[in-house]
Amino acid sequence: MTTLRGRLPHQKEILYVFGGVVFAIYTWAIRGFLYQLSSLRLYHTLGEIFAIFSYLMAFALIESLIVMSGLVLVGFTLPRKWFREGFAYKGFITTLVAGIAMITLQYYLFSLNYEIPPMKVIYLGFGITTILLISLIWVFQNRPQLQKFLLAVQERLQIFIYFYVPLGIVGLAVVAFRNIW
Amino acid sequence: MQANKLLSRRDFLKLASFAPLTWFASPLMQFPRQMADVQIPNVIVLVFDAWSASHLQFYGYPRRTMPNLERILEKATVFHNHYAAGTFTTAGTASLLTGMYPWTHRALSLGSGGIVDTQLDHQLFALLSDTHSTLAYTQNKFADLLLYEFTQSIDHHLQTGEFNLDRRFIYNSAPFENDTQIAFASLENNALLDGETRSSSLFINSLFRLWKMNTALDNDHRFANEYPLGLPDDTEQFVLSDVVDGAIRTLQNLEEPGVAYFHFYPPHENYRPTQKFYHIFSDGWQPPEKPVHRLSWGQFSYSTLNQLNREYDEYIASWDAEVSRLFQYLQDSGLLDRSYVVLTADHGELNERGERGHFTSMIFEPLIHIPLIVFQPGQKQRKDVYTYTSSTDILPTLAYLLGKPVPAWVEGELLPGFGGKENPERSIYSMDAKTNASFAPLTQTSISLTKNQHRLTYYDYPDDQQFEFYNLEEDREELKDLYPSQPALARRMKDELLQKLDEINQAFEF
Numbered sequence: 001m002t003t004l005r006g007r008l009p010h011q012k013e014i015l016y017v018f019g020g021v022v023f024a025i026y027t028w029a030i031r032g033f034l035y036q037l038s039s040l041r042l043y044h045t046l047g048e049i050f051a052i053f054s055y056l057m058a059f060a061l062i063e064s065l066i067v068m069s070g071l072v073l074v075g076f077t078l079p080r081k082w083f084r085e086g087f088a089y090k091g092f093i094t095t096l097v098a099g100i101a102m103i104t105l106q107y108y109l110f111s112l113n114y115e116i117p118p119m120k121v122i123y124l125g126f127g128i129t130t131i132l133l134i135s136l137i138w139v140f141q142n143r144p145q146l147q148k149f150l151l152a153v154q155e156r157l158q159i160f161i162y163f164y165v166p167l168g169i170v171g172l173a174v175v176a177f178r179n180i181w
Numbered sequence: 182m183q184a185n186k187l188l189s190r191r192d193f194l195k196l197a198s199f200a201p202l203t204w205f206a207s208p209l210m211q212f213p214r215q216m217a218d219v220q221i222p223n224v225i226v227l228v229f230d231a232w233s234a235s236h237l238q239f240y241g242y243p244r245r246t247m248p249n250l251e252r253i254l255e256k257a258t259v260f261h262n263h264y265a266a267g268t269f270t271t272a273g274t275a276s277l278l279t280g281m282y283p284w285t286h287r288a289l290s291l292g293s294g295g296i297v298d299t300q301l302d303h304q305l306f307a308l309l310s311d312t313h314s315t316l317a318y319t320q321n322k323f324a325d326l327l328l329y330e331f332t333q334s335i336d337h338h339l340q341t342g343e344f345n346l347d348r349r350f351i352y353n354s355a356p357f358e359n360d361t362q363i364a365f366a367s368l369e370n371n372a373l374l375d376g377e378t379r380s381s382s383l384f385i386n387s388l389f390r391l392w393k394m395n396t397a398l399d400n401d402h403r404f405a406n407e408y409p410l411g412l413p414d415d416t417e418q419f420v421l422s423d424v425v426d427g428a429i430r431t432l433q434n435l436e437e438p439g440v441a442y443f444h445f446y447p448p449h450e451n452y453r454p455t456q457k458f459y460h461i462f463s464d465g466w467q468p469p470e471k472p473v474h475r476l477s478w479g480q481f482s483y484s485t486l487n488q489l490n491r492e493y494d495e496y497i498a499s500w501d502a503e504v505s506r507l508f509q510y511l512q513d514s515g516l517l518d519r520s521y522v523v524l525t526a527d528h529g530e531l532n533e534r535g536e537r538g539h540f541t542s543m544i545f546e547p548l549i550h551i552p553l554i555v556f557q558p559g560q561k562q563r564k565d566v567y568t569y570t571s572s573t574d575i576l577p578t579l580a581y582l583l584g585k586p587v588p589a590w591v592e593g594e595l596l597p598g599f600g601g602k603e604n605p606e607r608s609i610y611s612m613d614a615k616t617n618a619s620f621a622p623l624t625q626t627s628i629s630l631t632k633n634q635h636r637l638t639y640y641d642y643p644d645d646q647q648f649e650f651y652n653l654e655e656d657r658e659e660l661k662d663l664y665p666s667q668p669a670l671a672r673r674m675k676d677e678l679l680q681k682l683d684e685i686n687q688a689f690e691f
Contacts, residue, residue: 029372029383035381036370042616042617043619044366051360052363052367052371055366055367063385066385067384103383116397122391179356179358180359
């Protein structure tokens with residue numbers, strides 16, 4: 001058990017990364033909600049719009065937990081020096097790079113207008129993202145000043161955990177309430 | 182005390198020993214009711230999505246797209262000028278099932294807005310549920326959302342994916358069945374949205390879509406010999422024969438007398454003809470070229486639209502070959518002899534004037550002219566009706582045929598030959614108001630008035646307010662807009678249309 005726990009990143013570092021994950025996912029979710037808001041208000045009552053927002057917040061909470069679990073799993077599985085050592089900034093960089101890659105992918109899929117993309121483009125995108133991620137981690141690993149800067153940003157982002165996560169919990173409660181009763 | 186003498190404890194126990202016999206007697210008690218029920222016909226409504234009358238040979242189309250259906254028309258009533266009240270699934274289906282125009286049921290948008298609460302009990306299933314069992318199935322997610330709104334009146338609501346290859350929708354999965362409208366708006370139409378940039382999910386959306394695409398590709402490869410352009414799908418993929426088999430199995434278990442509503446996705450886009458029918462209409466025939474309309478969003482070229490029309494026709498022919506087994510089953514099982522069978526569409530399809538499909542503000546014949554074929558129990562001869570009719574007429578007609586009073590809230594009329602009379606002066610409306618708020622007056626809408634062999638269409642948008650007027654008798658292709666010459670009939674119809682709009686919008690004046 002102790003060995004297993006030893007393979008996990010430090011709790012404080014997990015919290016630092018979680019702040020970044022929550023910030024990225026919730027901000028994107030709220031952006032998506034606001035984008036649709038003008039259309040929603042044409043066909044839904046205020047109560048229904050609140051319910052839709054609750055669903056999105058609940059979804060964002062689940063998504064944040066899944067992404068965070070994935071990062072912890074990577075830290076748990078890979079050799080210590082690769083990811084677990086410096087988990088806070090490595091996890092944050094991974095979140096940012098993967099997030100940007102996913103936004104690019106969303107835009108790309110949109111541009112295809114429902115057509116299925118050629119798999120080689122997907123593999124190429126995956127390859128570029130991986131190379132970019134490894135390069136950035138390597139650069140930050142060798143620049144303690146950059147690490148400090150990132151950690152300072154992460155420290156400030158933690159405030160979003162105390163704001164967004166309760167929103168997600170309230171959202172989950174609303175979803176449960178609407179579907180059970 | 183006297184009672185004790187008449188019925189002693191011993192007598193009571195003797196009598197009680199006969200109590201189990203009542204279990205056997207129960208079916209006998211129901212027998213007279215069943216005998217009575219046998220006299221009540223079933224109602225079977227078959228809806229083909231985006232099925233335009235303008236592409237069927239028995240409405241004058243040069244390609245013979247549905248030979249199998251044509252054969253059984255000899256025992257049916259065929260309506261030649263039947264029009265959809267809405268131009269896309271939500272509005273069109275809602276009008277069909279409520280007998281009301283979109284301006285009343287207010288299901289104006291494509292999605293989860295739905296019918297307004299005050300009109301939710303005004304629909305086919307509620308109307309017939311006291312005498313009939315009710316069963317509903319649709320492959321179309323937008324029509325399915327409407328069925329969920331009527332859920333209190335539907336005994337058996339089959340899921341969209343019931344006969345599909347896979348199930349990918351989340352809104353109608355078990356956890357969200359009590360809240361499908363909001364689950365759809367939040368999940369399918371936002372977080373897990375297909376094909377748009379505005380998904381609110383940063384990671385799961387793209388991964389989910391890639392997974393869906395991958396399984397879709399696998400399925401397409403698996404059926405490549407049968408479906409050269411890929412499998413038909415509405416997010417969930419399906420095989421035409423599976424859907425027909427599923428419908429037949431469902432009808433085999435229909436509790437009679439019953440109402441069965443089947444809303445099939447074919448021949449809706451994407452057009453996926455089977456191998457047998459692929460390229461059968463590469464015959465060189467071309468429809469007349471029509472100028473690109475100012476409201477066309479797609480601006481597709483004439484040759485692209487021709488190819489789409491060819492594939493649409495081939496897909497209709499593929500569907501005809503499969504769905505003919507359903508018609509055969511209705512005949513062989515005797516269901517056709519003890520049911521009113523209504524065959525129609527929610528709206529048509531338009532591949533012309535630079536536009537494809539039906540997600541458009543334009544209103545033209547291929548988009549609103551839909552088939553209506555009614556089979557009466559025991560009908561032996563074909564009848565043809567040429568008067569203008571509306572999709573809002575189906576509900577009142579069924580009510581009338583089943584001996585129920587026609588509800589006061591209905592906006593349609595009885596179909597000619599089914600209690601109604603031919604009325605050449607009748608006004609038929611079709612409309613689209615996707616961008617108009619459900620709770621507000623109609624200020625952004627396309628609305629057409631068809632009567633006296635003419636059509637007046639009013640495009641009423643903040644930056645585009647125009648009328649178009651066509652003579653349908655001489656110019657069925659609607660190529661010559663007569664409005665600029667201001668004929669007297671156009672002026673009269675304009676007054677009537679504007680007065681109707683005023684009436685509709687008066688309900689929103691405070």
